[in-house]
Every structure is written in structure tokens, then in C-alpha cells.
Amino acid sequence: MPMDENSLRQRYEQLKQEIHFHNYRYHVLDAPLISDAEFDRLVAELRQIEAEHPDWVTPDSPSQRAGAAPSEKFEKVRHPRPILSLANAFGADDARAWFERIRKLDPRVERAAFVVEPKIDGLSVVLHYRDGVFVQGATRGDGEIGEDITANLRTVKAIPLKIPVEGQKSNVQSLSDLPLFSNDRPATFDFRLPSYLVVRGEVFITLKDFEALNQRLQEAGEKTYLNPRNTAAGSLRQLDPSVTAARPLTLLVYQVVHAEGGEVPATQWELLQWLKALGFPVTDAARRFETLDETLAYVQTWENRRDELGYEADGMVIKLDDLRLAEDLGFVGKDPRGAIAFKFPAREVTTRLLAIEVEVGRTGVLTPRAALEPVEIGGVIVKNATLHNFDYIAEKDIRVGDRVLVKRAGEVIPYVIGPVTEARTGAEQPYAPPETCPACGQPVEHFEGEVAWYCVNAACPAQLVRNVEHFVSKGAMDITGLGIKIVEQLIAAGLVRDVADLYTLKREDLLALEGFADKKADNLLAAIAESKRQPLPRLLAALGIRGVGEVVARDLARAFGSLDALAAASAEQLQMVEGIGPNIAAAIVDWFGREQNQKVLAKLKAAGVWPVSQPSAVSSPPSGPLAGLTFVVTGTLAGFSREGVKEFIEAHGGKVTDSVSKNTDYLVLGENPGSKLQKAQALGVKIIGEEELRALCQPQSPIVNRQS
Numbered sequence: 001m002p003m004d005e006n007s008l009r010q011r012y013e014q015l016k017q018e019i020h021f022h023n024y025r026y027h028v029l030d031a032p033l034i035s036d037a038e039f040d041r042l043v044a045e046l047r048q049i050e051a052e053h054p055d056w057v058t059p060d061s062p063s064q065r066a067g068a069a070p071s072e073k074f075e076k077v078r079h080p081r082p083i084l085s086l087a088n089a090f091g092a093d094d095a096r097a098w099f100e101r102i103r104k105l106d107p108r109v110e111r112a113a114f115v116v117e118p119k120i121d122g123l124s125v126v127l128h129y130r131d132g133v134f135v136q137g138a139t140r141g142d143g144e145i146g147e148d149i150t151a152n153l154r155t156v157k158a159i160p161l162k163i164p165v166e167g168q169k170s171n172v173q174s175l176s177d178l179p180l181f182s183n184d185r186p187a188t189f190d191f192r193l194p195s196y197l198v199v200r201g202e203v204f205i206t207l208k209d210f211e212a213l214n215q216r217l218q219e220a221g222e223k224t225y226l227n228p229r230n231t232a233a234g235s236l237r238q239l240d241p242s243v244t245a246a247r248p249l250t251l252l253v254y255q256v257v258h259a260e261g262g263e264v265p266a267t268q269w270e271l272l273q274w275l276k277a278l279g280f281p282v283t284d285a286a287r288r289f290e291t292l293d294e295t296l297a298y299v300q301t302w303e304n305r306r307d308e309l310g311y312e313a314d315g316m317v318i319k320l321d322d323l324r325l326a327e328d329l330g331f332v333g334k335d336p337r338g339a340i341a342f343k344f345p346a347r348e349v350t351t352r353l354l355a356i357e358v359e360v361g362r363t364g365v366l367t368p369r370a371a372l373e374p375v376e377i378g379g380v381i382v383k384n385a386t387l388h389n390f391d392y393i394a395e396k397d398i399r400v401g402d403r404v405l406v407k408r409a410g411e412v413i414p415y416v417i418g419p420v421t422e423a424r425t426g427a428e429q430p431y432a433p434p435e436t437c438p439a440c441g442q443p444v445e446h447f448e449g450e451v452a453w454y455c456v457n458a459a460c461p462a463q464l465v466r467n468v469e470h471f472v473s474k475g476a477m478d479i480t481g482l483g484i485k486i487v488e489q490l491i492a493a494g495l496v497r498d499v500a501d502l503y504t505l506k507r508e509d510l511l512a513l514e515g516f517a518d519k520k521a522d523n524l525l526a527a528i529a530e531s532k533r534q535p536l537p538r539l540l541a542a543l544g545i546r547g548v549g550e551v552v553a554r555d556l557a558r559a560f561g562s563l564d565a566l567a568a569a570s571a572e573q574l575q576m577v578e579g580i581g582p583n584i585a586a587a588i589v590d591w592f593g594r595e596q597n598q599k600v601l602a603k604l605k606a607a608g609v610w611p612v613s614q615p616s617a618v619s620s621p622p623s624g625p626l627a628g629l630t631f632v633v634t635g636t637l638a639g640f641s642r643e644g645v646k647e648f649i650e651a652h653g654g655k656v657t658d659s660v661s662k663n664t665d666y667l668v669l670g671e672n673p674g675s676k677l678q679k680a681q682a683l684g685v686k687i688i689g690e691e692e693l694r695a696l697c698q699p700q701s702p703i704v705n706r707q708s
Contacts (some may be wrong), residue, residue, distance in 0.1 A: 624653025
């Protein structure tokens with residue numbers, strides 16, 4: 001039975017509260033109470049109500065996290081009070097000297113307690129809340145004036161869009177829900193909550209998320225990022241919030257800048273607990289101590305275990321716990337006297353670049369690596385470091401024999417920052433990318449405008465495990481029972497040197513391998529034989545030709561009908577197939593032109609793996625609400641599998657392609673998108689989510705009308 005307007009409005013408000021609560025549990029406490037699918041259903045229900053009642057949508061709605069249009073520039077914001085930096089202490093003696101200076105200024109310092117927090121290497125932001133709703137966010141800027149980046153900050157899921165004010169409930173049920181700090185009893189709060197609250201925090205990317213981001217970019221042949229701090233800062237200063245939304249940003253809050261219409265705690269220790277109770281993420285590494293000796297002992301333990309924090313930190317901040325005392329002490333220049341940054345030893349050193357070596361990844365991407373004169377960084381002897389990509393070497397003019405600056409941070413692989421040009425003697429050698437693959441000796445492939453250099457040899461030993469694993473996967477030849485462990489066994493035993501060798505395996509070959517008995521060997525051979533029946537699009541997708549995924553493979557099969565015809569096609573003929581541009585066409589021609597790949601094809605043909613399909617004749621145009629529209633999908637969608645979303649679009653008359661081009665109408669954006677997002681933004685392609693895709697299929701969809 002449909003709800004009346006009153007009940008629907010109540011349900012809408014309840015959904016907002018529930019989603020905020022579960023967002024807090026997931027992104028702040030790291031302790032979710034429901035599954036991702038259940039959370040997605042709540043969001044879908046909220047979006048459905050908002051689609052029917054757009055006038056109900058308010059800035060605190062979870063749907064508004066990435067809802068703003070790209071900006072042409074950032075407006076300036078004057079902070080309600082100066083956002084200051086801290087003076088530095090380089091060791092215990094400096095910290096004691098700081099204490100002696102402030103003790104002489106105010107005798108109360110003698111009895112002061114201290115709070116220690118990590119000094120996060122991120123980007124300072126200032127968040128404004130009016131009547132509990134997040135209304136503005138800004139960069140620190142020069143401390144007096146920052147830039148308005150509200151739309152971008154809304155995409156950071158750790159930032160609460162709504163906090164409690166007087167008479168409202170918090171996103172957390174009670175203080176007893178919170179894993180508060182371990183070395184003191186939880187505080188009880190009896191404050192009147194401010195109607196206007198401004199807080200300061202640090203936005204950053206964890207080391208784990210940064211490494212995963214770079215891994216995805218490297219596998220896609222895109223330019224990788226140098227360090228988490230610069231990546232976070234650059235992400236927040238994007239003019240298009242959807243770019244920010246695609247980056248794994250998070251936040252920790254540690255200071256109240258301004259408050260009106262209520263009270264805030266008088267000590268830093270209580271303040272951290274109070275902020276957490278309001279729904280803000282705060283560090284769990286904070287501790288409170290009664291003496292400076294205890295404080296310094298704790299701080300110094302972090303010098304050798306800073307990697308346990310999970311994010312880059314260049315020190316620990318020592319603060320007077322008494323906030324009123326800290327305020328009374330005032331400032332020295334722009335540095336508050338009530339706190340000091342205890343800096344960790346630097347993790348940047350210089351050493352000699354002995355050679356540039358090239359590694360071939362499992363996807364065929366060539367990655368340069370620096371071979372260094374061994375040097376100690378943070379207690380670890382470093383002999384190798386990443387050079388990111390060949391463009392980076394050229395941009396930085398890094399030469400073999402250079403003295404280079406190297407940085408190591410956390411678990412991230414050490415990387416070369418750049419050369420120390422003043423130390424050059426003239427004997428240093430400029431570097432040029434290799435023309436052949438170091439693993440197999442075949443010519444490498446590189447296209448103008450792309451970062452990556454590739455080896456496209458189907459039998460390259462450095463890629464063989466990955467190539468075979470892809471060939472037998474469910475979306476390709478779908479050989480049941482042939483998992484990664486067995487693939488590795490077959491290659492290690494010398495039974496498989498390319499994908500075609502799978503079809504020459506014999507029963508006695510398998511029985512000689514550990515873990516194989518009669519039934520297992522027979523089942524695998526039967527699955528391999530069955531795969532010969534796979535259609536041409538499956539085989540094309542299985543070959544691992546760069547740019548030829550399932551969609552392009554299907555289009556090529558329809559256009560050419562056989563591998564023989566496709567191998568004979570020119571780049572111009574290939575580009576006549578919709579969705580295939582010059583780079584993919586060149587990659588296909590290049591792949592079929594390689595002698596080693598031709599040998600693999602000949603072996604497949606001899607084994608009977610040579611499907612043929614009838615090239616498609618001219619047919620009636622597709623019908624449905626998506627007819628005439630071309631889509632590209634990137635990232636993971638909650639309500640669709642990869643194949644499911646393609647079937648959904650095609651069932652409604654649309655076309656799905658693998659690559660973004662000027663002919664793409666929509667990019668469907670999911671979680672953890674790849675490089676297609678940046679290309680779509682550069683070309684001005686409209687970007688939609690799963691719910692907008694479903695809405696397109698509704699009669700008289702306003703989205704379709706705008707596009708047509």
C-alpha cells in the first residue's frame with residue numbers, strides 16, 4: 001500500500017539518519033553493522049524518494065556528496081579566526097626548551113597536562129556547520145583566507161554532512177558505542193551544543209589506499225602519483241567534484257576553530273572525545289599525560305613505528321591539555337605557544353643512481369626501476385626505488401650516474417624524487433626507453449599521448465602466468481578447474497609456454513604433477529576440450545589484445561567473422577567499426593603483425609580452436625529508451641555485475657563500448673573507477689551513476705530529453 005505524503009516524508013528523514021549512521025560506522029569507526037548490499041538498498045530508496053520529491057532535498061542529504069557541477073574557479077573564504085601553523089622541535093632537547101619558555105611566561109604551565117596527536121602529512125581543511133548541517137569547507141590558504149572547496153569536501157565520506165545540535169540526536173546512539181581513548185575514562189558531556197561550529201581537520205590518503213590507487217593506474221597504463229600528500233591536495237583542488245569523488249580521501253579532525261550559541265570542552269582531551277561523539281573522525285593514537293617526561297617517552301616510541309599509523313606523519317604534536325591556558329599564552333609570530341610539533345627524522349636521502357632497470361609487469365606494462373648505491377633510510381637499507389614511468393624520467397631529466405634524492409614513507413615502495421643537478425660532473429648518461437622487451441626481446445609498443453610502454457608478445461615469459469590466467473577465465477574461454485595455482489604448475493613444469501599449449505596437454509603430463517589423480521586430470525582435459533566450442537568473441541577477448549575487451553571483441557566478430565579476416569584488416573578498415581579509434585586499431589594491427597603471436601595463432605588453428613561467425617548484415621536499428629545512445633561503464637556497480645549492466649543497457653536499446661571517445665554519450669560511474677573517468681571528463685562526456693542509468697530507462701526521462 002503506497003505511503004501518504006506525511007508517512008513518506010517521515011520515511012525520508014529516517015533514511016537520511018540511517019544512512020548517516022551507517023556511513024559513520026563504516027568510514028569513521030571502521031565497524032559496519034550492515035552489508036554493502038543493505039546499505040546500497042537504503043541509498044536507492046532515498047534516491048527514489050528524492051526523484052519524486054526534488055523539493056525535499058537538503059544539503060545534508062547523503063545524495064549530495066557528489067552532486068555539484070564542475071566549478072570554473074574557487075571563491076575565497078575568510079576564516080573566522082587565523083588557522084595557524086606550529087613551531088618545530090627536532091628532538092627532546094628542543095621540546096624541553098619550548099616547555100621552559102612557556103613555563104616562565106605562566107606559572108600554571110608547571111602543573112599542566114599534555115595531549116599527544118600524530119602530525120598528519122595531509123591538507124588542512126576548515127569545515128563550517130550551521131544548525132548541524134555542513135554548509136562550507138575551505139582550504140587553509142595563507143591562514144587568513146582559504147579557497148571554498150565545499151563541493152569537493154562533500155565527496156569525502158568520512159566528513160559528516162550533519163551533526164547534532166540542541167535537541168537532536170547524534171549519528172551515534174550513545175557514548176558507550178564509541179571506542180574512546182584507552183588511557184582515561186570516557187568523559188560525560190553536559191554542554192549546550194553550538195548552533196554554528198567551525199572545526200579544523202586534515203584530509204589525507206592512507207598508504208594502503210595510495211598503493212592500491214597507483215597499482216590500478218599502472219595496470220591501466222596511466223600516470224601514477226608521487227606521494228599521498230600531493231595526491232590528496234591535488235584531489236581537493238579539482239574543479240570537478242566527480243574527480244575528487246574518485247580518489248580515496250579520508251579525514252581526521254582535531255580542533256574547534258569557532259563556536260557560537262553553545263559550549264565546547266575546555267581541554268583538548270575532552271575535545272577529541274566530544275568531536276568523536278558528534279560524529280567526526282579523530283585519531284585513535286592520541287594520549288594524555290600528566291608530565292612532560294611521560295609525554296616525550298611516548299612521542300619517541302613513534303619514531304620507529306610511525307608506519308603503524310597507516311598514513312604519512314612527519315611527527316607528533318604536543319599540546320597543552322588546558323585549552324584556556326594555551327589561549328592565554330598567545331603566539332610567537334604565527335606560531336601558537338601552547339603546542340609544538342615534534343618532528344621525526346627525515347626519510348629523504350641522497351645516493352648514486354647506478355642503473356635504470358626495466359621490469360615487465362603481468363599486464364605487459366614496462367616499468368623503470370632505479371638501481372641505487374645502497375643507502376639507509378629510516379633504519380632500512382634501500383638498494384632499489386621506483387621511477388614511476390618513462391615520462392617521469394624525461395620530465396625530471398634523471399640520468400644514470402646522477403646523485404638522486406630518494407624518499408621512503410611507510411610501506412610505499414621507495415621512490416626517486418629527482419636528481420641533484422648541482423652534483424653533476426658531466427659523466428652522467430641521459431636515458432632513453434628500451435625498444436625491445438627485456439624479458440623476451442620482442443619490440444615494445446608505445447602510442448603518442450599515452451604514458452605506458454607495452455610488450456604485446458602473447459608468449460612473453462614475464463607475462464605468461466597472467467596471460468594464461470586471463471585466457472582461461474570465465475569471461476574468456478571459461479576453462480573450469482584451471483585456476484591460478486594449476487596455471488603456475490603447468491608453466492613451472494615447462495608444459496605451457498603460451499596459451500595454445502593448453503590444447504596439446506596429455507593425460508600423462510597432468511598425472512606427473514603434484515595433486516593430480518585420474519579424475520582431476522580427466523576433468524581438466526574435458527574442460528579444455530569443451531572450450532574449443534567457445535564462439536569467436538570469447539576467443540578474441542581471451543587473446544589479450546590491448547583495448548579488445550568483451551564488447552570490442554563482440555563488435556569485431558560481427559564485423560569480420562573470423563580471425564583470418566581480422567588479421568588481414570588494415571587500421572582504416574578497423575576504424576570503420578563503431579567504437580574503435582586509431583589507438584585500438586593500431587594495437588590490433590600491431591598484435592597480429594608480431595611473428596610470435598602468429599605462431600600462437602597457428603598452434604590454436606592446428607588444435608581446432610578457430611571459431612568462425614557470420615559477419616552481421618545490416619539490421620533494423622535498435623529500439624527502446626536508450627536507442628541511439630552509447631555507454632561506457634567504469635568501476636563496480638552495486639546492483640549489476642559487469643555483464644549484467646551491459647545486458648541491461650542493450651536490452652533497452654543502448655550500445656556499450658569499452659573505450660571513451662567523442663561518440664560516447666554517457667559514462668556510467670561505479671566505485672573505484674579507472675582511467676576512463678579522466679578521459680570522459682576531458683571530452684565533456686556526461687557522467688551518471690547506477691540510479692541515473694535506471695532513470696534513463698523510464699518513460700519520458702528528463703535525462704534522456706536533455707541529452708537528445
